[in-house]
Amino acid sequence: MRKAIIAGNWKMNNTASEGVALVNALAPLVKEATCDVAVCVPAIDIPAVSEALKGTNIALGAENVHFAEKGAYTGEISAAMLKEYGVKYVIIGHSERRQYFGETDETVNKRTLTALKAGLIPIVCVGETLEERETGKTEQVLYRQLKEGLAGVEDLTALVIAYEPVWAIGTGKTATAQQANETIGFIRKTLGELFCEKCAAKVRIQYGGSMNAGNCKELMAQEEIDGGLIGGASLKADAFAAIVNYDK
Numbered sequence: 442m443r444k445a446i447i448a449g450n451w452k453m454n455n456t457a458s459e460g461v462a463l464v465n466a467l468a469p470l471v472k473e474a475t476c477d478v479a480v481c482v483p484a485i486d487i488p489a490v491s492e493a494l495k496g497t498n499i500a501l502g503a504e505n506v507h508f509a510e511k512g513a514y515t516g517e518i519s520a521a522m523l524k525e526y527g528v529k530y531v532i533i534g535h536s537e538r539r540q541y542f543g544e545t546d547e548t549v550n551k552r553t554l555t556a557l558k559a560g561l562i563p564i565v566c567v568g569e570t571l572e573e574r575e576t577g578k579t580e581q582v583l584y585r586q587l588k589e590g591l592a593g594v595e596d597l598t599a600l601v602i603a604y605e606p607v608w609a610i611g612t613g614k615t616a617t618a619q620q621a622n623e624t625i626g627f628i629r630k631t632l633g634e635l636f637c638e639k640c641a642a643k644v645r646i647q648y649g650g651s652m653n654a655g656n657c658k659e660l661m662a663q664e665e666i667d668g669g670l671i672g673g674a675s676l677k678a679d680a681f682a683a684i685v686n687y688d689k
């Protein structure tokens with residue numbers, strides 16, 4: 442049995458004080474959660490949000506991490522810097538980073554290996570664009586992202602995968618529960634081929650893309666879907682709590 446994990450991705454939203462207010466409102470609403478709960482927040486919010494999360498069942502995540510341990514990388518944040526504030530998860534290779542910030546399967550791979558080495562749990566994002574889906578390239582793209590992005594990973598079960606079809610992010614278009622389940626099934630099968638079937642059966646794979654209070658139950662009922670990575674709906678305490686409490 443895989444334990445579900447529902448994580449918010451705040452993206453570039455919430456100042457530190459807004460973030461603290463959000464988690465203060467959220468904590469009492471999710472304290473009975475049966476799944477793992479996390480909020481992945483902008484780097485500059487981390488110190489304040491880390492403090493506000495003390496004594497709650499909500500874990501802290503970051504939205505990116507640099508692949509070097511330290512050094513001359515102006516503007517970047519290292520794994521050790523995140524660890525010092527109790528960060529547990531880190532999103533790697535989000536499609537917005539691939540699209541706007543030159544992230545490639547190679548940089549995803551380097552960041553993933555660095556995060557694992559530091560004891561962070563990477564949430565590695567994969568997903569196809571609308572054009573790739575419409576031209577029948579979904580499986581080919583996912584295969585490449587997994588093979589190259591996860592090359593050299595020794596313990597697959599130490600990370601989380603997020604399947605986020607790019608066309609469903611922030612668009613209000615969700616993959617149907619069946620589409621998401623099928624594609625995540627393909628991801629798991631591929632991981633079985635690239636690593637081992639036993640580890641692939643254990644690794645948690647989230648769905649992300651316009652997941653909300655209205656569609657989360659159906660998505661979470663799918664056999665292959667082990668959680669959600671939530672953008673817009675994670676910015677309001679009640680909307681995010683409704684997803685975390687999908688089984689209530």
Ligand code: 13P
Nearest residue numbers: 450610611650651672673
């Ligand atoms: P939305 O939930 O806003 O579609 O964003 C999904 C996402 O990109 C989470 O990482």
